[in-house]
Amino acid sequence: MPAIESALQSFLLALPALFSIINPLGGALIFAEVTGRRTHEERxxxxxxxxxxxxxxxxxxxxxxxxxxxxxxxxLAALRIAGGLVVAAQAWRLLAVPEEREARKAADAASAKTRDREVGVESGGLDEIAFFPLTLPFTTGPGTISVIIALAASRPEAGAARWGFLLGATLAVLVIAASVRIAYASADRVVKRIGHARARVLGRLSAFLLLCIGTQITLTGVSDVLEPLLAARGR
Structure with missing residues (x-):
């Protein structure tokens, strides 16, 4: 069935792309450092x-x-081309200078550490830092949003395949969100078992996969532009 095939394809496309850009395991290492003064229950x-x-x-x-x-x-074609280029650029940056991204994430999280000292340990303080900056921009920043929009641009035009695509991508989003929750909640164990070196290797492997996905999205957009022109020329 077209809807089921589209859902499966979009799930397999979105899951590695989102995992690459969010990197829950790498984020858990910084999360553990930022929330070091919190109790396990609060983390x-x-x-x-x-x-x-x-x-x-x-x-x-x-x-x-x-x-x-x-x-x-x-x-949609322009969105695919631009979105694919953005995804590819993000992936190349992760491959070439992963330390720069780690430093930026650490800087984003540092403001949470400062605010953490100011608001104390009450639940209201947890709410305040949970969304900003620990969710936005630390976990799901502009790079994540641009990747998701680029993935959405590769959806089918209409029909059951389109709804299948959105369903598969939605499931991938929920899986990634669940992995973030699990990785952050288990941040202490992640630090002990993985360590920064292995997390960086995993990040580079997923970044290469993200580069391939960005290239494929761009090629789809270019194909959308060239097919009507070539068809008109052949008449």
């Missing part, structure tokens, strides 16, 4: 809220991002 509560907020940010980007751009007159 678990923070991880749960970050997982929920991250899912909300990604789902809004998936379901509405491409639609909003189309509202401003941006064609």
């Amino acid at each position: 678990v509560l923070l991880a749960r809220r970050i997982g929920i907020y991250a899912a909300a940010v990604m789902l809004v980007s998936l379901w509405l991002g491409a639609t909003l751009l189309s509202f401003f007159g941006i064609s």
Whole structure:
């Protein structure tokens, strides 16, 4: 069935792309350092809220991002080409200078550490830092949002295949959000078992996969532009 095939394909496309850009295991290493003064119960509560907020940010980007751009007159082909280039650029940056991304994430999380000292340990303080900056921009920043919009641009035009695509991508988003929650809640064990060196190797492997996905999205957009021109020329 077209819907089931589209759902499976979009799930297998979105899952590695989102895992590459979010890198829950690498983020857990920084999360453990930032929340070091918290109790285990408070870190678990923070991880749960970050997982929920991250899912909300990604789902809004998936379901509405491409639609909003189309509202401003941006064609699907242009969106695919630009989105694929953005994804490829993000992946290349992760491959070439992963230390730069780690430093930026650490800087984003540092503001959470400062705010953590100011607001104390009450639940309101947890809510305050869980969304900003631990969810946005630390976990799901502009790079994640641009990747999701680019993935949404590769959806089929209409019909059951389109809904299957959105269903598969939505499931991938929920899986990634759940992995963020689990990795952050188990941050202490992640630090002990993986370590920074292995997390960096895993990040580079997933970044290469993300580069291939970005290239494929761009090629799809270029094909959308060239096919009508070649068909008209052949008449």
